[in-house]
Amino acid sequence: MRKKSNAYKVDDENINNLIHELSTKSCSIENEAFLREIYVSVVKLGMEVCDKGDLKLVNDALKELRYSFKIFSPHRNVRKVIIFGSARAKTTSSEYKMAEEFAQKLTAKGYMIVTGGGPGVMEAGNKGARAGREFALNIRLPFEQKPNPYISEKNKLINFKYFFTRKLIFVKETDATALFPGGFGTNDEGFEVLTLMQTGKCRPRPLVLMEPQGSTYWADWRRFVNNQLIKNGYANKEDLKIFCTAHTADEAIAYIDNFYKVYHSLRYVQGVTVIRLNRIISQEKLKLLNRKFKDILTGGEIKMSAALKEEVDKGEFPELPRLVMHFNMRSYGRLCELVNMINQAD
Numbered sequence: 001m002r003k004k005s006n007a008y009k010v011d012d013e014n015i016n017n018l019i020h021e022l023s024t025k026s027c028s029i030e031n032e033a034f035l036r037e038i039y040v041s042v043v044k045l046g047m048e049v050c051d052k053g054d055l056k057l058v059n060d061a062l063k064e065l066r067y068s069f070k071i072f073s074p075h076r077n078v079r080k081v082i083i084f085g086s087a088r089a090k091t092t093s094s095e096y097k098m099a100e101e102f103a104q105k106l107t108a109k110g111y112m113i114v115t116g117g118g119p120g121v122m123e124a125g126n127k128g129a130r131a132g133r134e135f136a137l138n139i140r141l142p143f144e145q146k147p148n149p150y151i152s153e154k155n156k157l158i159n160f161k162y163f164f165t166r167k168l169i170f171v172k173e174t175d176a177t178a179l180f181p182g183g184f185g186t187n188d189e190g191f192e193v194l195t196l197m198q199t200g201k202c203r204p205r206p207l208v209l210m211e212p213q214g215s216t217y218w219a220d221w222r223r224f225v226n227n228q229l230i231k232n233g234y235a236n237k238e239d240l241k242i243f244c245t246a247h248t249a250d251e252a253i254a255y256i257d258n259f260y261k262v263y264h265s266l267r268y269v270q271g272v273t274v275i276r277l278n279r280i281i282s283q284e285k286l287k288l289l290n291r292k293f294k295d296i297l298t299g300g301e302i303k304m305s306a307a308l309k310e311e312v313d314k315g316e317f318p319e320l321p322r323l324v325m326h327f328n329m330r331s332y333g334r335l336c337e338l339v340n341m342i343n344q345a346d
Contacts, residue, residue, distance in 0.1 A: 008037050015043060057162075064165040068158055071135070072173045080112045080135070081256065082170050084189045085121025085180030085210075094212035095180045096124045102178065102210070102249040103128030109253065114174050116166075117157060121180045123148035132156075135173075137166050167192060176206040176256045181217035197242050198235070200332050203266050204339045206259040207243040208252045218245050238333030241340075261343045264320055269310050273327035275342070276320045280304070282346050289323075293338050296331040 009016045023036040049055055083103065089096045099121045103113050107130040115122040117138030126134050127150040135156045138147045151157050160166040171177075171193060179190045196202035209218040222245070229235040246252035264276040281304075289302050302325040307318040323342075327335065 008040050010040060010043050010047065019043065060161050061165050064158075064160055064162065065168070068137075068165070068169045068173070071156065071158060072169070075112060076173075078110070078112050079175040079260065080114055080173060081106055081176040081178055082114045082174040083121065083125040083178050083180070084116070084182065084186050085124075086182035086186060087116070087118045087120040087122060088183070089120035089124070089180075091124075094214055095121055095210070098210060098212040098249055099124035099180055100128035102252060103134070104130070105249055105253055106256075107133035109257075111256075114170065116185075117147050117151065117159075119146075119148055121182065123150055126150035126152075137169060139163060139166055171196060171202055174205075176208070176259070178208050178210050178252060179218075180210045181212070181215060194239075194242060197336070198239055198332055200329060204263070204332075204336050206256045208255055209243055209245045210249075210252060211245050211247050213247070236333060238331065238337070241333045241337045258343050259339070263339045263342050264317065267311070267316070269308050271326065272308070273325050273329075274305070274308060274311070275323040275325075275339075276317055277322065277342070278320065280321045281323075281342065285342070285346055286323075289338065289341060292341065293334065296328050296334045296338070298326045298328050300326050 009019075019036055019039045023032050023039055027035045045055060045058060083099060085095060085099060089099075103125040106113055107128075112133050112135065113125055113129050114135045114137060115125040117126075117136030122136070126136055126148055129150075129152075131152040134152065136147060136151045136158070138157060138159045140159055140161055147157055147159075158169075160169075167189065170189065177190075177193050179186060193202065193205075193207060197204070197207065209221075211218045225235070225240070230237055230240070244255055246255060260278070262278055262281065264278050266273065266275050268274070286302065286304065293302065302323055305322040305324040307316070307320070307322065308324075312318045
């Protein structure tokens with residue numbers, strides 16, 4: 001019999017018993033504690049919240065997240081690239097053509113792509129992608145944003161009511177971000193990813209500003225960032241290492257490919273930052289990393305390691321080599337630099 005937890009509960013033991021019984025019958029042992037807390041939160045909402053609108057918001061958001069997890073979970077072993085850009089880009093525009101080429105070449109290399117599901121650059125992404133290799137996360141609006149006709153598998157089209165749940169899935173379920181020229185929405189999505197990376201709420205990932213032929217969109221944007229954000233101290237110069245600019249689809253794909261050439265993934269385990277690698281790096285490279293990035297450590301050195309116990313217990317790529325270090329949890333631009341140096345040839 002599974003043991004009941006007393007950490008998080010309601011002030012009614014009969015209800016706690018019902019929650020325990022329901023949680024034990026709803027999921028596996030390893031997930032039971034999380035599901036039980038969800039049930040407790042739902043009961044607390046019922047007891048504490050009288051506003052019908054508040055409950056409707058929670059209900060709709062939870063349903064959107066549940067369905068998104070269901071759709072993406074079978075494909076989480078495949079790297080995915082999110083494509084952001086203007087819904088108003090014309091089919092004859094350079095950004096539309098670049099996005100179509102980018103999606104076609106990415107999916108030919110085995111990636112999957114994710115778009116916002118609407119017209120313009122999003123349509124170009126779905127149009128260029130190989131059949132079955134794309135997702136579309138549409139937002140329900142009273143104007144402009146209807147699903148484009150190039151989504152090959154309708155079960156990979158998810159319609160969202162809320163921007164915040166949609167944006168969460170954009171980042172959670174992808175491994176790279178490509179930003180094409182666009183309006184307020186594109187800038188909102190781009191700055192969100194930048195903020196998440198700058199603050200460590202998002203793991204290091206390739207973030208590429210796609211500058212099509214004849215465009216100065218991102219060059220002008222970068223001047224603004226330099227002249228206003230960096231010069232006034234609103235952002236650090238090292239934060240510019242979080243992203244790069246690409247002028248062709250091939251250049252962007254090469255950057256994404258190279259980002260995952262040696263670097264595999266990152267997680268934090270009880271104060272230790274673990275960087276998983278696709279292969280062991282040389283001792284010379286390790287010494288170089290320690291010389292170059294001593295400033296982002298709170299102590300000790302960057303060391304090679306086998307999988308930590310917590311990773312082994314959860315089956316998180318135990319076969320891969322690792323780097324472990326005491327990262328200061330602050331210098332995320334420098335952390336992206338470290339990843340780029342890991343990927344450089346010896």
